[in-house]
Every structure is written in C-alpha cells, then in structure tokens.
Amino acid sequence: MRQRITYLLPQGTSVDPSTIKLTDDGLDFDDLEAAAEERRITIGLTQLPEEIQTFLADFHELHIRIASVLNHPTFSPAVSRLPPGLHAFFTPRTPNADTGLCDGLRNILGERVKCSNSSESFSKPPILSERFAASSTYQFYNSPLDLAVVSQVLREGICGKFEEGSSLHTLCGVLAEAESAVNVDYDFDVISHAVTITILWPPVTREGTIRPRVAAKKLEAEDRLEVGILSPEKADEPEELSMGGYLTVIGEDERPNPTIFSFPSRHHPLPQHDKTTYTATFAPPTGLHPKLTLSLPASTLQPPKEDSCALHAYWTLPTALFIDRYQLSDPLFLASQNLIALRSLSGAQDLEAPDWAVKHPWGSAALFELATPNVTTTAEDGFWNITIPTHLRYVNSTLSIDGKTPLAIPWPTVFWACEAQEGLKMSTNPFDRVNLGYDGLFGPKTMFYHVPPNGEVEKLVELLWVPTLDVKNSGWVSFGTVLAVLLGFGWVCWRLVRGVGGSEKKEGEGKKEQCF
Structure with missing residues (x-):
C-alpha cells in the first residue's frame, strides 16, 4: 500500500522547516489546519477483500467520482470540478456485458439508486473529437447527497467488519471521514492491477470550523508514505503550474527536502487577477418548464488566453428533468438565451415518457457552449445571464408533500476550454485528474480554466418543487x-x-x- 499526502497552502505562504516534525512513521507541522489536504492511496488488487476483487473482475476500468454538495474553496493545482453527486464512468471487461455496478451501489446507497445491472441502464458519452481524451464506454450519475450517505454507511455498517487495528480498518476510517471532503475519487483499471483512492479536503468547513486533522502517518509499517507541503509559484509557461515547498519520504529522509517544480496541467484556476464567479438559479415561477439562469459578472468575463478559448457548462440531470435538443437547434432561439450551441447530450432524451418509464433511469448529461459579452452587447445590472431551458417529466407521487415533490438539481460546472500547445505531456502532472465526463468530449491537449461558484453560496444544488398528486387526498x-x-x-x-x-x-x- 502506498500513500501520498499533499498539504496545499495558498500562494505566497512560506513554511518554516523547523516547524515540520518527522517521526519514523509520520509527519506533522504547525500550519496543518490552514492547508487543504489531498490524500492519494494506492492499494494492490490482492490486498483487497475477496468480494471487492470479484466485483472489480467485471471491469476493464472503473472511475467513481463523488463531489460534495457544499461549496468548498479549492486550492491550486486541485481545481477541477464536477456537478455535485456520484458520477461513475466504466468500461466492462467484456463488451456489452452486464456488470455488478448497480448491486454494489445499492449495498452502499440503498434502493434509491435508479439503475439495473443491464448495460441499457447507462448512457454512452459521445466522442466529439477525433483525438479524444480518456473516455470510458458508459456513464452513470446519482443524487447530490451521496458523499454524506457513503460516509455514514462506511462509519456505521462497513468499517466494523474489518479487524480493529488492521490497515483496512484504518483505511475505512479515513474514507468515513470524507464526509467533509471536496471530492472522493476511486479508480481501477486492469493494467495497473490496483485501486487508487484520492480524497481532497478543504482547509475550512462551510460552518467556519477547522476540520480536525490527523498528522500524516503510515497505515502499516512497510507502507511507502510520501508527504508534500506545497504552495503555488509563478510558472514560466501559461500551460504549466508550478509548486514549491518541501517533500519527504517517511522512513527514508532524515529531513524535509526543499523543492520547486513545474508541470503541464489540463486543469487550471483562473488567472490571479480574474475574480469571476457564477451563480445558478431557476427563474420563478418554475412551472413545468424550469429555466436555469447562469449569472456571471459581465465586466470580468474575459477568456484566460487571448485566443482559442470558449466558455462551457457541463450539467448532469436526474431523469425528472430533461433537455429538448430540438428546441436548442434553432440559432435565433440560442442567441436569445445567450447560448452558442448544445455540444453534447447523452442519456435520457425521450420527450414524452414519465419519470418511471425512462429507458436510462439515471438521467442525462449535457455540454453547452456559452456566449460571452462583447462591446456591442449589454448586460442587465452588470451581470451576463445565460438561460438553459428544461422540461419536467411526470414524477411518482410517493414522496409528495402537500401535492408537490422536491427534486434536488445540481449546479452545472462552468469552465473555459482553451487549446494548448502541441507536444505537452499532461500525464506528467502528479495531480492530473481525468475521466470527469466532459474532458472526454475535447481533445487531449485541451486546458480547462475553472470558474468557481460564488463564495457566498453554501450549497451547489437547487430545490425544485414539482406538482404531483397529493397522496393525502388520493x-x-x-x-x-x-x-x-x-x-x-x-x-x-x-x-x-x-x-x-x-x-x-x-x-x-x-x-x-x-x-x-
């Protein structure tokens, strides 16, 4: 088992090496609470319980991303974002074969998971670029509340099954603490023959309290543990990120080693001077055709590079809400909504089926290219508003409250997609993150500059109340x-x-x- 723990500090933060305390099996330092923490754990397949090995035998590759519903700040270089919820991207070992993914998710999340093991339950993301980036065969999405649910199930029902004091028991405890994380990633492929778990914690919780931190420590004596204490530095090239600080291999190094290094990156924060943020709201009254409005400050909405950049929004939707691709094929209508095009739409697209009869039970994923203001356009109240029209399906009334059923709709993620120079090797980035759904829709040399949500917003989810049958008067x-x-x-x-x-x-x- 290998661990790599990286403490990410804000740019300009200096660390006194005398405050870093090394032991035979761990590391601690005085400014631990001020740093975001990325913990990456790699486990050989043979080290996992037999039931997990049997489960993974169905897959050539499996990538699960669970993004928090809370609006956490992110630190460079861990800036990539996804709509809140559980995203799964996978390729079965045998083409078109059924897998045990849905059974595995139900064991964790319960019967509310809307899928079956049949391959027809999942959508196939389209390939829009001939030189496509990493893209799995199938895609699945579930509720925005999954991160909290997974942590609770691990804490109350699964961790106790492992022998107390064992490395798996300790690892399970770490995963159970991920309830306050920004995101948790699980990656497996048959080539590496290993499972990689990546957890990113913010420096502070939404309530303003410091998350209790445990010093970096080995799970077992023979494990390899690498610890980095890093902050961003000014990079020489626009395609690169640069980090400086201290690196230590626990048990091998006698003292922290100062370092500074640069690497090409596919995910970037906005330039330091760019303070653009966005908000997402449904315009009232929502009715049966809710319209999502993305609002960005018009004065700062400028591409991070001079050319070859386009603003996009990537959105995953539950089955109860859908997008009509035919409505968004009219150039005049698109222009009136400040949209350029619906670049991709996969998943449930039946325009008449009720929620319980949709072929792809999980929903749909859409990629929009957004228009940006220019010198001839005007912005209302200083904001550039983009409207995405949607439509509601008839939903089951079992959860009806006074004739209405609540739907938790995640915010889309907004980013600039910019063309990078040829010859860049993005995979050399030690913090690289792929298989996010939208990255496979672009070429492998695309750089993504992520627009953060408005910091005053607590949760990246909108609650829609859908009119349904009132069961009290049924x-x-x-x-x-x-x-x-x-x-x-x-x-x-x-x-x-x-x-x-x-x-x-x-x-x-x-x-x-x-x-x-």
Missing part, C-alpha cells in the same frame, strides 16, 4: 374516477337503449302507413 381521486366511469357508462347505456327504442317506434309507424 382516495377522493379514486372515488371520483370510479364515479365518473359509472356515470359515463350509465349515460352510454341509456343513449343506446333510447336509440333502440326510438328506431323500433319509427319502424312500427312505417308499417302502419303501409297498411292504409
């Missing part, structure tokens, strides 16, 4: 339906009897006339 509906059917049936029978009687009377009168 008995009256059944009674009224039966009564209407009986009345209608009686009326039809009466009209039939009356019609037959009338025709017989006319026939009798005709015969009398013939006699005379």
Whole structure:
C-alpha cells in the first residue's frame, strides 16, 4: 500500500522547516489546519477483500467520482470540478456485458439508486473529437447527497467488519471521514492491477470550523508514505503550474527536502487577477418548464488566453428533468438565451415518457457552449445571464408533500476550454485528474480554466418543487374516477337503449302507413 499526502497552502505562504516534525512513521507541522489536504492511496488488487476483487473482475476500468454538495474553496493545482453527486464512468471487461455496478451501489446507497445491472441502464458519452481524451464506454450519475450517505454507511455498517487495528480498518476510517471532503475519487483499471483512492479536503468547513486533522502517518509499517507541503509559484509557461515547498519520504529522509517544480496541467484556476464567479438559479415561477439562469459578472468575463478559448457548462440531470435538443437547434432561439450551441447530450432524451418509464433511469448529461459579452452587447445590472431551458417529466407521487415533490438539481460546472500547445505531456502532472465526463468530449491537449461558484453560496444544488398528486387526498381521486366511469357508462347505456327504442317506434309507424 502506498500513500501520498499533499498539504496545499495558498500562494505566497512560506513554511518554516523547523516547524515540520518527522517521526519514523509520520509527519506533522504547525500550519496543518490552514492547508487543504489531498490524500492519494494506492492499494494492490490482492490486498483487497475477496468480494471487492470479484466485483472489480467485471471491469476493464472503473472511475467513481463523488463531489460534495457544499461549496468548498479549492486550492491550486486541485481545481477541477464536477456537478455535485456520484458520477461513475466504466468500461466492462467484456463488451456489452452486464456488470455488478448497480448491486454494489445499492449495498452502499440503498434502493434509491435508479439503475439495473443491464448495460441499457447507462448512457454512452459521445466522442466529439477525433483525438479524444480518456473516455470510458458508459456513464452513470446519482443524487447530490451521496458523499454524506457513503460516509455514514462506511462509519456505521462497513468499517466494523474489518479487524480493529488492521490497515483496512484504518483505511475505512479515513474514507468515513470524507464526509467533509471536496471530492472522493476511486479508480481501477486492469493494467495497473490496483485501486487508487484520492480524497481532497478543504482547509475550512462551510460552518467556519477547522476540520480536525490527523498528522500524516503510515497505515502499516512497510507502507511507502510520501508527504508534500506545497504552495503555488509563478510558472514560466501559461500551460504549466508550478509548486514549491518541501517533500519527504517517511522512513527514508532524515529531513524535509526543499523543492520547486513545474508541470503541464489540463486543469487550471483562473488567472490571479480574474475574480469571476457564477451563480445558478431557476427563474420563478418554475412551472413545468424550469429555466436555469447562469449569472456571471459581465465586466470580468474575459477568456484566460487571448485566443482559442470558449466558455462551457457541463450539467448532469436526474431523469425528472430533461433537455429538448430540438428546441436548442434553432440559432435565433440560442442567441436569445445567450447560448452558442448544445455540444453534447447523452442519456435520457425521450420527450414524452414519465419519470418511471425512462429507458436510462439515471438521467442525462449535457455540454453547452456559452456566449460571452462583447462591446456591442449589454448586460442587465452588470451581470451576463445565460438561460438553459428544461422540461419536467411526470414524477411518482410517493414522496409528495402537500401535492408537490422536491427534486434536488445540481449546479452545472462552468469552465473555459482553451487549446494548448502541441507536444505537452499532461500525464506528467502528479495531480492530473481525468475521466470527469466532459474532458472526454475535447481533445487531449485541451486546458480547462475553472470558474468557481460564488463564495457566498453554501450549497451547489437547487430545490425544485414539482406538482404531483397529493397522496393525502388520493382516495377522493379514486372515488371520483370510479364515479365518473359509472356515470359515463350509465349515460352510454341509456343513449343506446333510447336509440333502440326510438328506431323500433319509427319502424312500427312505417308499417302502419303501409297498411292504409
């Protein structure tokens, strides 16, 4: 088992090496609470329980990303974002074969997971670039609240199954603490024959309290543990990020080693002078056709590079809400919403099916290219507003509250996609993050400059109240339906009897006339 723990400090932060304390199996330093923490753990497949090995045998590759619903700040170079919720990208070992992914997710998240093991339950992300980046065959998405649920299940139901004091018990405890994390990634592929778990914690929680930190420590004596205490430095090239600080291999180095290094990166923060943020809200009244409005300050909405940059939004939607690709094929309508194009749409696209009859139970994923203001356009109240029209399906009323059912809709993630120079080796980045859904829709040399959400917003989710049947009064509906059917049936029978009687009377009168 290998661990790499990196403490990320804000740019300009200096660390006194005398405050770094080394032991035979760990490291601690005085400014631990002020740093964001990325912990990457690599476990050989044979070190995992047999049931997990059996589960992974179905996959050629499996990538699970769980993003927090809370609006955490991110520190360079760990700036990549996803809409909150659980995202799974995978390729089965055998093409078109069923996998145990849904069963595994139900063991953790319960029956609320909307999928079956059949490959038809998942969507296939399209390939938009001939020189595509890493892209798995299938995609799945689930609720924005999954990170808290996973941590609770691990803490209460799974960690106790491992022997106390064992490395797996300790690892399970670390994963259970991820409830306050920004995101948690699980990666597996048959080539590496290992599982990599990456957890990113923010320096401070949304409530303003410091997350209790545990000094970096080996899970087992023979483990390899690398610890970095780093902060951003000014890079020489725009495609690169630079980090400086101290690196230590626990048990091998007698003292922290000062370092500064640069590397090409596909994910970047906005330039330091650019303070652009965005908010996402549904314009009231939402009705059956909610419109999501993305608001960005018009004065600062400028591309991070002079050319070859376009603003995009990537959005994953539950089945109850869908996008009509035909509505977004009209250039005039797109221009009126400050949209350039719907670049990609995968998953549930049936325009008439109710929520419970959708072929792809999890929903859909959409990539939009957004228009930006220029010298001839005007912005309302200093903000550039972009509208994404959506449509609601009929949903099941079992969760209805006074005739309405709540839907948690995640915010989209917003970023600039810019063309990078040829020959850059992005994979040399020790913090590289791929298989995010949208990166596979661009070429491998694309750089993503992420626009952060407005810092005053606590949760990156919008609550929609969908009109449904009020179950408290559903008995009256059944009674009224039966009564209407009986009345209608009686009326039809009466009209039939009356019609037959009338025709017989006319026939009798005709015969009398013939006699005379």
